[in-house]
Amino acid sequence: MDKDTRNRIATFMVVGIFTVLFLRVFWLQIVCGERYERLSMENCVRQVEVRAPRGLIYDCRKTSLADTKPSYTLYLPGEQRFSYLEDTLNLKFKELDDTKLVRDIPFNLVCMIEERRTEMPGVSLVAEPVRRTYSADTICHIMGYVGQISKEELKTTEGYKPGDIIGKTGIEKEYEKYLRGQDGLNYIEVDASGKEVGIFSPGRQPTPGNNVYLSIDMELQKLCAKSLSGYQSGALVAVNPQNGRVLAYYSRPGFDPNKFSPCIDEDAWRELSRDPNFPLFDRAGKGRFPPASVFKLVVTAAGIEKDLVTEHTHMKLPCKKGVPIGNKFYECWKEHGSLNLLDAVIQSCDAYFYQLGMELGIENIATYSKIFELDKKTGIDLPDEGEGLIPDEEWYNSHYGKNGWSRGIAANLSIGQGEILLTPLRIAILISTIANGGTIYPPTLVDSIVSYGGKRVFTNTHPGKKVNLNENTIAFLRKAMLEVVENPDGTGRAAGIQGVEIAGKTGTAQNPRGEDHAWFVCFAPYNNPTIALVVFVENAGMGGEVATPIARKILEYVFRERE
Incomplete structure (x- = not known):
């Protein structure tokens, strides 16, 4: 082979090699460039979600009721395990799909983990905001609590992923779409061991949730809690009668919503759920109780509207600590003698209302209860409100059969006993209506x-509905309630405050399983009411002796101390 031939072969081989190299480089850089760039970025850049804080919640005076505090969550791939984390630091991981996590890690442990991060590839520490509620057990049934979204909630709620925090009860649940913020993203540069080097790109900043302003007066709310502190259970509700704004809403006993944020531990949940006093139960809006003599206001309205009684009407039988009806003697709490309608309300004479109830009958009692919408939910902006029970003839027929009950049931219903059940909130709206x-x-x-930027995104409206009753009927109810407090014989005279006209009604609900339940309802001032108040104390005794003095304390604060 001559020299020229060898040179041509060598040249051809060199050109061929460079052509192959060029084609390979072209393939890698041009054809597959985007793919390899993405793979490279994934190896050195980690996408980190930045949790948005929930919106703040304030009372009517702009006192902070709930905000967020910084917290750290540790994430670990599900198949990995590090004895340092689980054995030495005693961290208890929870399963989340293919990931394990520990929320709300104390800062001292965060520092210890950071010191050894290089020894634990895959470990991720993320700063996350955690809900914090102030005066927690005082407003727990208003605020509710938040927690990690469940599998069932994921199926029915759009825009969430496993591990997200969501409102579970109360305002936190009812206004979740407003309180929840929009999460952001950061792109973090990491080295070969997975340790963070710095921010590669700021990405998208999180947007905090909207701020919610309540009608609740926190100082009044605290006073309600203090007033019931000597009793095992009860509820207080205060409403502005002119628009329905709730001024106080308290249920005893309460609980600490902070225990649920971000995730309640098993021991705390077991203690709460097994508590015999049911602190998680909202007695104000879900508890259903016999309204007792408070219900006489409805029976009075029915009797006047049906032209059975007027202010001066006496019943046939005087009260001799009760009256006979059929072959039974229906007891009254006191011997009142012969009273007219006004005095019967003032002195809360059961014997008078037994007879009026028998004249009205079950169906009329139910009809006028429904005019006040006592058979419906109030529509308060809280989830899962309880609904009262107003039994009518159809209800008794379906439960006991057509011959399984007697007309004498109307006598029992007329004093707010028997099967009739109402929530303290529902009664508060009844008193507000009067x-x-x-x-x-x-x-x-x-x-x-x-919004976080200061734009108003929601304003509550207060549409009212006029009840189908004669104005004179409502006027008489108001007058009778005023006399209950101001008349020397009134059962609610203990609520009186000099210089303030208070209208009220007492109630003592018989309880077959223990002490009677105490009720007192009222509104003030009489001529231009700004508050309608319901005090309910469970298993405590007579309304005039127990609930009425509590109402007086609250009204003294409203009309003297606060002003």
Whole structure:
């Protein structure tokens, strides 16, 4: 082979090699460039979600009721295990799909983990905001609590992923779409061991949730809690009769919502759920109790509207600590003698209302209860409100059969006993309706919602509905309630405050399983009411002796100390 031939072969081989190299480089850089760039980025850049804080919650005076505090969550791939974390630091991981996590790690442990991060590839520490509620057990049934979204909630709620925090009860649940913020993203540069080097790109900043402003007066709320502190259980509700704004809403006993944020531990949950006093149960809006003599206001309205009684009407039989009806003797708490309608309300004479109830009958009692919408939910802006029970003839027929009950049941219903059940909240709206002259306003807790940037995104309206009753009927109910407090013979005279006209009604609900339940309802001032108040104390005794003095304390604060 001559020299020229060898040179041509060598040249051809060199050109061929460079052509192959060029084609390979072209393939890698041009054809597959984007793919390899993405793979490279994935190896050195980690996408980190930045959790958005929930919106703040304030009372009517702009006192902070709930905010967020910084917290750290440790994430670990599901198949990995490090004895240092689980054995030495005693961290208890929870399973989340293919990931294990520990929330709300104390800062001292965060520092210890950071020192050994290089020895634990795959470990990720993420700063996350955690819900914090102030005066927690005082407003727990208003605020509710948040927690990690469940598998069932994921199926029915759009825009969430496993591990997200969501409102579970109360305002936190009802206004979740406003309180929840929009999460952001950061792109973090990491080295070969997975340790963070710095921010590669700031990505998208998180947007905090909207701020919610309540109608609740926190100082009044605290006083309600203090007033019931000597009793095992009960509820207080205060409403503005002119618009339905809820001023106080308290249920005893309560609980600490902070235990649920971000995730309640098993021991704490076991203690709460097994507590015989049911602290998680909202007695104000879900508890159903016999309204006792408070219900006489409804029976009075029915009797007047059906032209069976007037203010001066006496019943046939005087009260001799009760009256005979059929072959039974229906007892009254006191011997009242012969009273007219006004005095019967003032002195809360059961014997008078037994007879009026028999004249009305079950169906009329139910009809006028429904005019006040006592058979419906109030529509308060809280989830899972309880609904009262107003039994009518159809109800008794379906439960006991057509011949399984007697007409004498009407006597029992007329004093708010028997099968009739109402929530303290529902009764508060009844008293509010009487106070303002006959308009039903649905109760509201949220006044307005304002975005993080200061834009108002929601304002609550207060549409009212006039009840189908004669104005004179409502006027008489108001007058009778005023006399209950101001008349020397009134059962609610202990609620009286010099210089303030208070209208009220006592109630003592018989309880076959223990002490009687105490009720007192009222509104004030009489001529231009700004508050309708319901005090309910469970298993405590007579309304005039137990609930009435509590109402007086609250009204003294409203009309003297606060002003």
